[in-house]
Amino acid sequence: MEQPVKGQVAIVTGAGQGIGRAIALRLSLDGMSLVLADLQGDAVARVAAEIHAGGGEAIALPLNILHAEDRQRMIETALSTFHRFDALVNNAGVQRIALPLDVNEEHWDLVMNVNAKATYFCCQLALKHMIEQRSGRIVNIASIAGKMASTTYHPIYNASKAAVLATTKTLALYAARYGVRVNAVCPGMIETPMQDAVDREVARITGQAPAEVRAERNARIPLGYMGDGADAAAIVSFLVGPDSRYMTGQALNADGGVLTY
Numbered sequence: 001m002e003q004p005v006k007g008q009v010a011i012v013t014g015a016g017q018g019i020g021r022a023i024a025l026r027l028s029l030d031g032m033s034l035v036l037a038d039l040q041g042d043a044v045a046r047v048a049a050e051i052h053a054g055g056g057e058a059i060a061l062p063l064n065i066l067h068a069e070d071r072q073r074m075i076e077t078a079l080s081t082f083h084r085f086d087a088l089v090n091n092a093g094v095q096r097i098a099l100p101l102d103v104n105e106e107h108w109d110l111v112m113n114v115n116a117k118a119t120y121f122c123c124q125l126a127l128k129h130m131i132e133q134r135s136g137r138i139v140n141i142a143s144i145a146g147k148m149a150s151t152t153y154h155p156i157y158n159a160s161k162a163a164v165l166a167t168t169k170t171l172a173l174y175a176a177r178y179g180v181r182v183n184a185v186c187p188g189m190i191e192t193p194m195q196d197a198v199d200r201e202v203a204r205i206t207g208q209a210p211a212e213v214r215a216e217r218n219a220r221i222p223l224g225y226m227g228d229g230a231d232a233a234a235i236v237s238f239l240v241g242p243d244s245r246y247m248t249g250q251a252l253n254a255d256g257g258v259l260t261y
């Protein structure tokens with residue numbers, strides 16, 4: 001396999017499970033050395049061990065991206081451990097299920113702070129370094145929920161992912177003249193622990209079984225099945241790599257055909 005990014009260094013947030021884990025494994029296969037950041041120290045250590053077992057390089061970094069000093073530590077760890085920093089994947093995210101009239105300010109604060117605010121400030125820190133070195137790529141994991149009201153069960157999540165898309169476009173416009181690219185991936189329905197929790201929570205509200213919620217959702221996916229973390233990770237790999245060199249400010253869907261824009 002050709003490895004145009006071999007020897008380069010990426011940071012992946014939320015790398016302990018789900019899509020973040022899949023991104024970490026994929027970028028390692030691409031030949032990158034990785035800083036794996038996650039709130040769950042045990043989980044992210046297991047992913048780093050998987051990568052080591054496959055002959056790759058990764059360091060597990062337990063942290064909370066809500067904290068400015070943790071975000072700073074993440075960048076410093078990449079530079080002190082691997083002596084370079086080429087790509088940031090902002091994947092960490094949270095979800096809260098509640099209908100529009102039941103949402104409360106606690107939901108708003110948590111979901112907006114993790115998904116929108118922390119993503120913005122991780123981008124800001126990374127850009128300071130990348131602009132100085134006149135190269136770098138950032139990939140933000142948004143969602144099709146940022147482009148459409150994919151469901152009414154998580155209004156704040158939808159707003160937070162629209163903010164990630166606005167952040168992506170604005171920072172792409174700003175960073176382009178310095179040779180730094182900023183793009184987004186919009187996953188649709190991907191099999192992860194987050195998606196399992198969503199099914200359980202929606203089922204609690206509707207009185208259905210989680211399997212029924214899932215079956216109804218899958219029936220709305222043109223390709224007919226949920227995606228795997230690797231499906232989103234493949235798009236991240238493309239956006240981090242040189243084949244996407246003429247793309248910035250884009251938001252690519254990995255959703256089985258749900259959205260066509």
Ligand SMILES: NC(=O)c1ccc[n+]([C@@H]2O[C@H](COP(=O)([O-])OP(=O)(O)OC[C@H]3O[C@@H](n4cnc5c(N)ncnc54)[C@H](O)[C@@H]3O)[C@@H](O)[C@H]2O)c1
Nearest residue numbers: 014016018019038039064065092093143187189190192194
């Ligand atoms: N699963 C889907 O169908 C789907 C669809 C669209 C978008 N997404 C997005 O993809 C990303 C990953 O989703 P997933 O389904 O793998 O979720 P997940 O809940 O399975 O994993 C998210 C990871 O982020 C970590 N995390 C959460 N808050 C953190 C914090 N404050 N600091 C550090 N780490 C933190 C968690 O510990 C967890 O390991 C999220 O941004 C999510 O919104 C997922």
